[in-house]
Amino acid sequence: MKAMDDKQLAKTSKFLSLVLRHQPDKIGIELDEQGWVEVATLLAAIRRESRPLTLAQLQEVVTRNDKQRFMFSSDGLRIRAVQGHSIEVELGYEAAAPPEYLLHGTPEQSVAIILETGLKKMKRHHVHLHHDRQTASAVGQRRGKPVLLQIAAGRMHADGYSFYVTPNQVWLTDEVPPAYLSILE
Incomplete structure (x- = not known):
């Protein structure tokens, strides 16, 4: 399968940011309390919106995103935004000591x-x-x-x-x- 061009990649990344960080209801999905959604559920919802996206393309967006905004669960069955949510989620990050500046x-x-x-x-x-x-x-x-x-x-x-x-x-x-x-x- 042909790789996405930069314009397609940016457009898809922005759309995923919208639905995984701010408005999951826009495509009829619900994120769990930690911001995860099943990959199959996400892809089906995107298809219903007439925005076809394959699993390979989704993987490409996650991999090539310049800011690494998204991540798959360790088993690859779920996806979430890494940060930047305006909706209530608990990302579960542990407190850490920052650098001096x-x-x-x-x-x-x-x-x-x-x-x-x-x-x-x-x-x-x-x-x-x-x-x-x-x-x-x-x-x-x-x-x-x-x-x-x-x-x-x-x-x-x-x-x-x-x-x-x-x-x-x-x-x-x-x-x-x-x-x-x-x-x-």
């Missing part, structure tokens, strides 16, 4: 308010942080000129804030108060 990319127009009020999870379950500049910059430029914020994650952790790390190395926390933020030059 983490990064958050944000559009330039958001910097002043963030420095004043801190980073909030908004409609998501957690604030997403990264350990590398490239990923943080890519996230920040989605809505404008990116600015990188440095988070004193080690100090936050020492002060009692909890952190979790996902399989694709995104660090999660409930909030980042202003005292732990600075602009990375």
